[in-house]
Amino acid sequence: MKHAGPLEVEVKLRIPSTGALRAELLRAGFTEVHGPAREDNRLWDRAGALLDQDCALRLRQYGEQATLTWKGPKVPDAQLKIRPELETGVADPAAMEGILRALGFTPVLEMVKTRAVFVRGDLEACLDDTPHGSFLELEGAREAIAEAMAQLGQGPEQIEPRSYAALYSQ
Numbered sequence: 001m002k003h004a005g006p007l008e009v010e011v012k013l014r015i016p017s018t019g020a021l022r023a024e025l026l027r028a029g030f031t032e033v034h035g036p037a038r039e040d041n042r043l044w045d046r047a048g049a050l051l052d053q054d055c056a057l058r059l060r061q062y063g064e065q066a067t068l069t070w071k072g073p074k075v076p077d078a079q080l081k082i083r084p085e086l087e088t089g090v091a092d093p094a095a096m097e098g099i100l101r102a103l104g105f106t107p108v109l110e111m112v113k114t115r116a117v118f119v120r121g122d123l124e125a126c127l128d129d130t131p132h133g134s135f136l137e138l139e140g141a142r143e144a145i146a147e148a149m150a151q152l153g154q155g156p157e158q159i160e161p162r163s164y165a166a167l168y169s170q
Contacts, residue, residue, distance in 0.1 A: 008071070008085035010139035011149070013158040018127040018134050021152070022116065025125055028151050030118035036127070037063045039115045042097075043165060044105040056165065057105065059096060062115065066090040079159055080142065111168045123148055132167040135160060 015021055018036075026032070039062040045051055054073040060066065072084030090096045113130040123140035125148065136154065138145045149155070160167075 006084055006086060007075075007082065008139065009080055009082050009142060009145070010137055011080050011145055012160045012163075013136045013138070013149070013154050014160045015134050015136050015154070015158065018116070018129055018136075021127060021136055024152050025118045025127075028120070028148065030120040030123075030125055032116060032118050034063065034115070034117040036114050036116040036129075039113050041111040041113075041164070042107045043109040043111075044100050045108045046104045046106070051108075057100075059090070059093060059100070061093055066093040066096070068096060079156055080145065081161075081163070109165055109168060111164055113164070120148070130164065130167070132164075 022032075039060060041061075042059045044057045044059065050057055056069075056071040058067075058069045058071070060069065066089070067087050068090050069085060069087040075082040111130075113128050115129075116127045118125040118127075121140075121144070123138065123144040126135075126137040126139075128135045128137065136152070138148050162170075
């Protein structure tokens with residue numbers, strides 16, 4: 001959700017449940033900035049043009065906030081998901097949907113999850129409950145992600161390489 005530059009660096013870890021990990025995040029010095037809330041995500045495309053380029057256009061509604069995000073092609077990495085990302089706030093999600101439709105985009109995938117957001121310095125942690133399981137996402141600098149994984153007792157065997165879009169599509 002938040003990151004220092006136009007390049008998103010994150011890891012998604014499959015966890016048994018979000019409940020126990022919430023306390024671990026707080027003990028590790030994270031601050032909860034948004035409690036668990038419903039997050040609605042809709043991916044948009046125009047005749048497959050974005051998917052063909054390994055890109056995505058997402059309109060997200062989380063609580064009272066809405067964002068439009070473009071994600072560029074993934075950078076190859078063994079553990080982390082790294083890709084260009086540009087994101088901006090949206091004051092009126094219904095108007096943005098109208099704009100996207102007027103530009104020829106159509107919704108291609110809808111995803112719903114419950115998300116809680118935590119921060120520690122420049123590192124963001126999200127606890128997600130989805131129909132496909134529970135996940136911890138860590139986003140920030142590579143070193144901060146590795147440090148947090150170790151501190152929280154999360155190993156590389158828990159890495160979920162598939163995106164939420166891939167999980168929902170399957």
